[in-house]
Amino acid sequence: MSSIIVKLFSVIFVLMIFPKWSESVNVYSLETRYIEVPIDHFSATATSKTFNLRYLINSKNYVKGGPIFIYTGGEREITIAAQNTGFLFEISPIFNALIIFVEHRYYGTSLPFGNASFTITENLRYLTTTQVLADFAFLIQELKKNFFPNFSQADTKTEPIIAFGGYYAGMLAAWLRMKYPYSVRAALTSSAPLFYFPGLTSCEGYYQKVTQIFERYGQEKCVKTIKLGWDIIENLAKSKIGMDYISSTWKLCSKLKTAEDVQILIDWLSNIFIELSMANYPYPSEYYNPVPAFPVMVFCDKLNTAYFNDTKGFIQSFANALQIYTNYTGRITCNNIYSKEEDLNEVAWKYQTCTELIMPKCSTAQDMFITNNWVYEQFALDCYKKFGVKPKPNFVFLAYGVNKLKYYTNMLFSSSTIDPASWGVVDLNKADKTDKSLVTYQIMDAPHLMEFRGTNPSDNDYILQARKFYISILKKWLK
Known part of the structure; x- marks a missing residue:
């Protein structure tokens, strides 16, 4: 030494x-x-x-x-x-x-x-x-x-x-x-x-806190629209035409081709909502991405005031609102939904949350995310498939x-x-x-x-x- x-x-x-x-x-x-x-x-x-x-x-x-x-x-x-x-x-x-x-x-x-x-x-x-x-x-x-x-x-x-x-x-x-x-x-x-x-804190509180922030700064209407959006995205993405429409409207760098791609898109969107809630400062910031002051309020204002009467109109309205996070500077030409998968810092964090930092997150009908239970056995299996490790x-x-x-x-x-x-x-x-x-x-x-x-x-x-x-x-x- x-x-x-x-x-x-x-x-x-x-x-x-x-x-x-x-x-x-x-x-x-x-x-x-x-x-x-x-x-x-x-x-x-x-x-x-x-x-x-x-x-x-x-x-x-x-x-x-x-x-x-x-x-x-x-x-x-x-x-x-x-x-x-x-x-x-x-x-x-x-x-x-x-x-x-x-x-x-x-x-x-x-x-x-x-x-x-x-x-x-x-x-x-x-x-x-x-x-x-x-x-x-x-x-x-x-x-x-x-x-x-x-x-x-x-x-x-x-x-x-x-x-x-x-x-x-x-x-x-x-x-x-x-x-x-x-x-x-x-x-x-x-x-x-x-x-x-596990054993100290229940798994649903994290997503409920995010939802409460959107309710407070974006009104209940915004939360209901987001909740409605998951079914619209999943249903539209069941066909190639639908996946192509989402890909072009949301300016994705790579087209959606498989059900796995659609899940990555949903995870990407969920992560945006989380990061908007975390960076909801009363002034412009760049904690995750460059965003305006009170980005949750700005996003929800765009979504709440949008007019749409069909599925494609909804997807377009969402695309317009998302730009306050994805392209606030106006310099981004496309959205890479796989960026988290490619980020080595993200890989390191996923490894840690698969080994020692087991912090379960689940969503319920009480929040604005897709309802998703956290099951330890499935979590452990996913970790083993990805890293060959067993959670502790x-x-x-x-x-x-x-x-x-x-x-x-x-x-x-x-x-x-x-x-x-x-x-x-x-x-x-x-x-x-x-x-x-x-x-x-x-x-x-x-x-x-x-x-x-x-x-x-x-x-x-x-x-x-x-x-x-x-x-x-x-x-x-x-x-």
Whole structure:
């Protein structure tokens, strides 16, 4: 292990110039660095291989002795997290903090086997949360050596390092605090569904939350039209003429040819509704795709005001409304419904949700999606066919004791009433008797991780209050 060194690259990575509507720092300048970490942290063989794990660092407001704020990367490349976490950059002057965004192995450029990371199923076996957390702990150990001159492994104190994360990244931040409590002093998480596992949370809530957002911002009429649309799409797609019409009207890059293609189209459409609900910010954004302010409202307005009296008119009306998500910039020539299948980050995420992160989603008559039960046996069979793996639904219970939080300290679990990702967040009432340093905080009227984003004139009082509360908690942890 001692032979593994930190590789520093003096490449300045300018992450993002915020759109004109933002009042955040205009440019987040981060230096891209890499650290050489073991592919298998738990192997003691002399032939153990390593790979370069990417992380981003901003020391603009850092003062020697100040804390380190480390954002644990999740299921997307780390630059996206940095682009959408302006809150850390805004509070770093308050705390004289160093900011680190560390990438999750198998995402972005942090590929253990380079281009072969996904070509051989065997190479995916190191994509586990335990290996990921060990990556983070390994990096933190090196950061301590570099930024805390008096650091000693023999010392019993915990350096002022706070882990942050949202959704899956929030789960990792919490698990990092649970698994390596000496690495980070505390964890501040948002919409981290630590309870979204079989036996702790029911499967229908996620899609119901998406539906509630569409009802609130798009009216009940929009939800009924979407619900009606599934039968229309399926019936029209039973013939080649119908599939050709949908393909041309919706400007698909590849024509629908089989029933499997139609299912992929339905999944693609369902995913658009989910992403619209997650990115329903009161200002234009690019969290998934470029969209206008309140994209759910804009989409539903187009659909609610459309006139159609037959099946083809319905398909055309849907196509027009979808463009606020699929082609808001006007630069897209066709829609690739297979993009998720081709995205390596998506492949990595599907693998994880087939092995350790078993978070069931089902739809019922109470939501706007096609009714679909979640059956473990079928789910397990699909995972085996795709990756040759068997799901481990009880893994997180054994590894992290997520429902036994009384054994842990210094964690904040926040959630939002209108964020689908908040389904399955920590409920301290279900988590056994807890320590007072464990806190839950609910934000009213906040889209997905909005309080983590940079300050904006459209921020409501709930968002502003949440950020103030976070700062107060951080001061307490760092005192």
